[in-house]
Amino acid sequence: MSYNLPNPSLIGILLIISTHSGPQLIYKQPPGLTKEPDEDEGEYDQEDIAETESDEYGNYFEYDEDSNMYGTNLYKQWDANHLNYYMGTKKDLISFLDEIETKRKQASMKAVAKKRSQLSKIASNPSTISTTGNSGNDSIFGIEPAYLCEMLAPPKKMCNSRFEIMIDDKIFLGLPVHKYDNGSWRLKGSSKRINRNKEENTHQHEVDNSKSKLNLNMFHLVFIMNPPVIEYNYRIDEMFHYVISRLSLVLRYEQSKNDFISNQVKMILNLKEQFKEKEELESQLLNKSSLCKMIHDCYLSISQSKIANLSVNNKLRSFQIPIKTEFHSLPESSVPFIPGSHLSSTVGLLGTTGLINVGETTRYGEAMNDENEGISEAADDIVYFALLLLDDAESIIRDIKTESSGTLAKFIRMINPTESLLKLSTRSNSLDTLQVKSFAFHLIYWRRARVIQPLSTRSVYFVSPMAPITTNLYTDIREFKKSFPTLPSLPQFLKLLSPQSKKPSQFATVIPSKDHRDIYFEALSWLIRFGYVTQLQTFIWLKISRKIKIKVEEDLENESSSRKRSNITKKLLMGGTDNSSKDPAAESSTDNRIMDQNDDKEENATKQLSNINAEDQEIENIKERLKSTSLGPLVSLEDDDDTILLDPGRATTLERRWINKIIFDECKLSSELTNAFYKLLKYMDGKSPLELLLLKENISRTEIRKLLIAIEDHIISVRHW
Ligand SMILES: *[C@@H]1O[C@H](CO)[C@@H](O)[C@H](O)[C@H]1NC(C)=O
Numbered sequence: 001m002s003y004n005l006p007n008p009s010l011i012g013i014l015l016i017i018s019t020h021s022g023p024q025l026i027y028k029q030p031p032g033l034t035k036e037p038d039e040d041e042g043e044y045d046q047e048d049i050a051e052t053e054s055d056e057y058g059n060y061f062e063y064d065e066d067s068n069m070y071g072t073n074l075y076k077q078w079d080a081n082h083l084n085y086y087m088g089t090k091k092d093l094i095s096f097l098d099e100i101e102t103k104r105k106q107a108s109m110k111a112v113a114k115k116r117s118q119l120s121k122i123a124s125n126p127s128t129i130s131t132t133g134n135s136g137n138d139s140i141f142g143i144e145p146a147y148l149c150e151m152l153a154p155p156k157k158m159c160n161s162r163f164e165i166m167i168d169d170k171i172f173l174g175l176p177v178h179k180y181d182n183g184s185w186r187l188k189g190s191s192k193r194i195n196r197n198k199e200e201n202t203h204q205h206e207v208d209n210s211k212s213k214l215n216l217n218m219f220h221l222v223f224i225m226n227p228p229v230i231e232y233n234y235r236i237d238e239m240f241h242y243v244i245s246r247l248s249l250v251l252r253y254e255q256s257k258n259d260f261i262s263n264q265v266k267m268i269l270n271l272k273e274q275f276k277e278k279e280e281l282e283s284q285l286l287n288k289s290s291l292c293k294m295i296h297d298c299y300l301s302i303s304q305s306k307i308a309n310l311s312v313n314n315k316l317r318s319f320q321i322p323i324k325t326e327f328h329s330l331p332e333s334s335v336p337f338i339p340g341s342h343l344s345s346t347v348g349l350l351g352t353t354g355l356i357n358v359g360e361t362t363r364y365g366e367a368m369n370d371e372n373e374g375i376s377e378a379a380d381d382i383v384y385f386a387l388l389l390l391d392d393a394e395s396i397i398r399d400i401k402t403e404s405s406g407t408l409a410k411f412i413r414m415i416n417p418t419e420s421l422l423k424l425s426t427r428s429n430s431l432d433t434l435q436v437k438s439f440a441f442h443l444i445y446w447r448r449a450r451v452i453q454p455l456s457t458r459s460v461y462f463v464s465p466m467a468p469i470t471t472n473l474y475t476d477i478r479e480f481k482k483s484f485p486t487l488p489s490l491p492q493f494l495k496l497l498s499p500q501s502k503k504p505s506q507f508a509t510v511i512p513s514k515d516h517r518d519i520y521f522e523a524l525s526w527l528i529r530f531g532y533v534t535q536l537q538t539f540i541w542l543k544i545s546r547k548i549k550i551k552v553e554e555d556l557e558n559e560s561s562s563r564k565r566s567n568i569t570k571k572l573l574m575g576g577t578d579n580s581s582k583d584p585a586a587e588s589s590t591d592n593r594i595m596d597q598n599d600d601k602e603e604n605a606t607k608q609l610s611n612i613n614a615e616d617q618e619i620e621n622i623k624e625r626l627k628s629t630s631l632g633p634l635v636s637l638e639d640d641d642d643t644i645l646l647d648p649g650r651a652t653t654l655e656r657r658w659i660n661k662i663i664f665d666e667c668k669l670s671s672e673l674t675n676a677f678y679k680l681l682k683y684m685d686g687k688s689p690l691e692l693l694l695l696k697e698n699i700s701r702t703e704i705r706k707l708l709i710a711i712e713d714h715i716i717s718v719r720h721w
Pocket residue numbers: 034136137
């Protein structure tokens with residue numbers, strides 16, 4: 001089992017609705033849901049997909065000024081040019097999830113009891129389920145559809161919230177959407193955009209061919225899943241989070257604005273009247289009903305871990321369960337991952353953007369929670385990074401069907417892993433930063449590019465501990481030879497980067513001459529793309545020695561007693577009104593508090609240090625593997641009285657005094673180096689690599705080197721991916 005490998009476990013999708021005459025099953029995918037899908041049924045012909053692409057998704061990447069391919073004007077929050085599009089942090093979704101949360105708290109007990117009783121009803125009456133009448137071909141995994149409908153059309157108070165029920169090892173998962181008492185489908189009153197939608201409605205010639213009234217109360221798109229028991233929670237959370245909740249909300253929106261579900265259901269019912277023969281009905285449904293087509297496409301793509309490009313009421317929406325090919329820490333050796341995955345701590349910095357799909361060994365829910373943290377900052381940071389295309393530019397342009405002379409195609413051809421996006425946008429006079437970012441999001445979302453730090457001859461690259469040596473090396477040796485016939489072979493190249501008897505050095509030392517620069521960068525890109533190589537980065541902490549602490553303490557005492565001496569004079573001068581922090585009693589008590597806090601911190605730092613040691617262990621392991629001598633100075637715990645500042649960017653008063661002591665008294669930094677020090681300070685958290693500082697801050701390598709030498713005695717540095 002591994003959460004790092006895709007396993008959608010989707011075996012079918014049902015559309016259930018409820019009207020005043022009760023619940024009914026409107027549509028199901030795949031059509032034959034009577035038994036477990038076997039290999040044959042799981043395979044869908046490529047023709048089917050190819051046709052879909054050219055028919056519906058051609059020109060998807062047209063970026064005309066007024067292009068409305070995504071319905072961007074219609075609802076901004078789903079603007080594909082906005083990061084939220086990829087995050088699903090649509091306001092509606094958030095308020096909706098809040099609603100769910102409160103509801104769940106109120107109703108969970110009841111709901112669970114209810115579902116249990118329903119379940120036990122089924123379980124205790126197996127005869128009524130599978131064998132009644134000639135359920136035969138109509139049955140859904142042996143369950144009578146009428147029963148299933150009852151079950152999958154929960155009462156109103158259980159709607160608009162996650163629904164999950166297990167029958168015979170299969171999970172039926174969805175977000176049933178119910179109309180409110182006032183007839184509205186959404187929480188907020190309808191908005192100003194109604195006019196636009198009226199217009200759109202007139203374009204929907206495919207619907208409204210029936211005058212019959214359909215009093216729709218509820219619709220429920222139910223995903224049927226059969227995940228392995230051990231992955232149960234993870235897989236269904238993943239499906240709910242990425243696909244079900246988002247898709248159901250889009251459908252709710254379309255129902256609310258355009259009666260989309262009602263109209264489609266009417267049409268489907270009509271077709272069912274018209275065409276009694278099963279196969280004909282199926283093809284008619286797919287041909288005429290965009291909702292059926294949408295469910296069909298969704299099932300096909302999601303069950304195969306592809307990106308589902310769905311046309312929902314003529315607007316294109318994409319859904320996917322992200323595939324994990326990016327890691328910020330080594331997975332346990334027993335946990336498999338997709339060969340060629342990328343290992344870099346940078347992934348941790350960008351992971352919060354939702355742009356990359358970070359592999360992990362932890363449970364899914366935990367990873368999900370911090371999704372919204374620091375999005376904007378990280379999204380802004382992306383301009384300092386470069387893109388590495390995961391295929392050659394022309395193939396990508398062809399595959400995503402963007403116009404070959406269009407802006408996006410031009411951008412794709414411009415991409416160079418040695419150049420940050422910022423540089424790209426300044427180099428191009430037709431692209432601004434915003435557009436560059438948006439294109440970058442697209443390429444990452446479509447699994448066509450990876451974010452890396454711009455490649456540089458002065459950076460250090462080494463063989464990734466996750467390199468697919470055991471899985472891909474044999475075939476990749478040939479591939480590498482084919483792509484770079486004049487260069488050393490793949491194994492030799494790897495040896496150049498991670499030599500046996502010395503530590504990895506700057507990439508420049510590997511390149512034989514200036515003329516080789518470009519081809520060596522291409523080879524390096526290739527190696528990073530296929531997961532063989534990653535960048536070595538430097539992480540530092542500020543260490544406060546016992547000596548510094550004692551000195552600061554002495555200073556504080558001296559200040560305090562000299563203030564006491566001047567107390568009277570001061571009182572006279574200030575007219576006795578100065579009662580603020582200058583009060584020595586108050587001061588010393590705050591100092592005490594800071595000291596106490598600091599004790600805590602020290603404890604925490606000690607704890608953290610054991611983590612550092614664990615990391616060292618990891619580094620040791622890599623060293624073992626790479627057989628290189630050293631990756632840099634290692635942390636020791638020799639002096640218990642040293643304090644390591646974990647987050648100097650948010651230092652306390654006392655910590656700031658320690659820091660100042662180091663800068664001004666111990667190291668006597670020049671004013672330039674002092675400035676540099678303050679830029680460096682927030683990177684001294686052991687998490688933000690110095691390489692990132694070089695990219696983001698206006699500071700030169702030389703300056704950094706000088707500074708690091710000057711403060712050498714007060715820092716701890718660790719190098720890893
Ligand atoms: C389904 O119906 C077809 C004929 O319509 C029949 O040949 C087949 O055996 C039936 N399958 C089941 C599982 O009853």
